[in-house]
Amino acid sequence: MKKWSIKKKIWITMICMLMTVIVGSIFLTLFLYDELYVEKQIDLLVTEGEGLAEFYREYGAEDPFFERLNWSEQNIASDVLFSDDPMQLGSGAPFEPYSNENIITFEERQLLLEGETVVMVRPHPHFGQDILGVAIPLFQDGHLSGSVLLSMPLSEVYEPFIQIRTILIVSLTLVILVIILIGNKVINNVVKPLSDMKQVSKLMAEGDFSKRIDVTCVDELGQLAHSFNILSASLEKVEDNRREFLANVSHELRTPLSYMKGYAEAMEEGIIEQKKGLAIIQKESNRLERLVNDLLDLAQLEGDSYPLQCEPIAFAQLISDVIESFELVVTQKNIRMTKNIDEGSIIYGDSDRLEQVIRNLLDNAIRYTPATKGITITLTTDKEWSELIIADEGIGIPEEDLLAVTERFYRVNKARTRNSGGTGLGLAIVSQIINKHGGMFELSSKVGQGTSARIRLKTM
Structure with missing residues (x-):
């Protein structure tokens, strides 16, 4: 299958549309000329010829008829020929004085003899132009006694369309010039972003994500x-x-x-x-x-399909059990532990994962709180939420690091690694577990004053 670029496809589409407009305009002009204007002129000649036939039936070849004949020739801008010989129009008009040929053919003469109106188009032998003619049979006392021929050059019929044709040619020329002058620029504005995206996607497939596209429009x-x-x-x-x-x-x-x-x-x-x-x-x-x-x-936890084993949990009891497991460490480090827990807090969640959350937060609080300082654990409950706050009086976290401490392996003090313990993943795990439960996790801290970890979980 042949592959065409978008630019080539757009150009082909524009050329096809332009050709359609040109061909349509030509056909429209021909239709207006052939089907409307020429037919209108034929109707005019036929109507005038029928009027002459009426005069002939009434007056015959007398002065009133010839006066009407002259009037018609002057007012409808056509040549009018009268012949009282139905077998042959012998004067040669409208080709007179350039030809001695018969005006109508034998077949057309037969139609006249049968009383039919004949419409004809003849080439002018001298001027190289077509002549439009209408031959009307003339009857008197019910018998065919002559004919009248009304004719005009088709150049006069075509003349009103010369201006239309000129306007059409000029318009199409301007359209072509516009397409040539600005079409390429317009197409480039369409194709360039797509080409840039192709280049960027190719680099992205190779592992380079640093390239950006220059956005110059808002479409x-x-x-x-x-x-x-x-x-x-x-x-x-x-x-x-x-x-x-x-x-x-x-x-x-x-x-x-x-x-x-x-x-x-x-x-x-x-x-x-x-x-x-x-x-x-x-x-x-x-x-x-x-x-x-x-x-x-x-x-x-970062996977979307990780299942939580959720069940109703006595949140206060879970917190108390975790605190109790840290009592020895708290005593050895000489840290004051204060509890203010609402015993009526019931939530729906995974007890193992929530226990992991409390252990990680409490372990951090104990690790970074100096001796003789305190840790306060507060649990409050309202109709919709249970809120757990673990606040320590430790070394605190700089404000610029607060948003990053939940990232994997992030440490505030890059030099403090193994001596202080921890893997650098604890807060990242806490954040993921709380998100899985549809809750909220926030940290607030001031250097030298301590850190407060706040968890909100929906109550049952």
């Missing part, structure tokens, strides 16, 4: 190009996140593996005590296990 093509730029920017962001994620995963996995390998080699060579080396290897393996589990959790 449908401009809107499409703008949407294409949005798509390209989104894909570029996804690609950057993917690369960053792979780099972070590689780094996070490589570090505990390097620790484990290094301490195993050191134990084998006797450089470090076996007990101490095994403790470090166990610590790093636990960390590696948490990282892998968190990655699996996040991958599942």
Whole structure:
């Protein structure tokens, strides 16, 4: 199958439309000339000829008839020939004085003898133009006694259409010039965005999402190009996140593996005590296990088909159970824990996932709250929502980092990695779980004053 470019298709379409207009205009002009104006002139000659026939029936070849004959010749701008010999019009008019030929043919003469009106078109032998003629039989006392021929040059009939033809030719010429002068520019305005999209899509298929389309119009093509730029920017962001994620995963996995390998080699060579080396290897393996589990959790939660095991939950009891599991850590770190929980809070959700949310938030609060400082846990309920707030008096998060802390592997202090614990995925998992439950998750913080995590879930 032959492939044509859009530009070629548009040009072909425009040429076809132009040819259709030209051909249609020609046919319209011919129709107006042949079917309307010429027919009108024939009707005029026939009507005038029939009027002469009426005079002839009444007066015969007398002065009143000849006066009417002269009047007709002067007023309808035609040549009028009278013959009292129905067998032959012998004078030669309307070709006189340039020809001695008979005016009508034998067949037409037979029609006249039968009383029929004859319409004829004859070429003028001298001027090279056609002559329109109408022959009318003349009857007197019921007998054919003559004929009258009214004729006029067709050039006079055609003359009114010369101006129309000139206007038509000029108009078509202007249309062609307009198409030639601005058609290419218009087509380029249509084709260029599409060509740019083709180039950008080709680069996108090769993995380069940095190219953008120059949007110079606000029509449908401009809107499409703008949407294409949005798509390209989104894909570029996804690609950057993917690369960053792979780099972070590689780094996070490589570090505990390097620790484990290094301490195993050191134990084998006797450089470090076996007990101490095994403790470090166990610590790093636990960390590696948490990282892998968190990655699996996040991958599942980001999928659209991840099923939640939802059921009615006594939210207050779930929170109390999680707090109780942290009591030892809180006591050892000398942190004050304050609870203000509405025991009547009942929600509908996945208890395991919501427990994971509370553990992640409480673990962060404990980790970043200094000794002697406090953590306040508040649960309130109204007709539609249950709201959980976990507020600490820790180091806080800078304002410019608040929106990014829910991203995977994001850390406020890039130097604070393993010493502070955590995989950098906790808040990302919290955000995904709350979204799956149709709730809201917000963070507010001030550096040096603490951080507040706010969760809203619909009540039953």
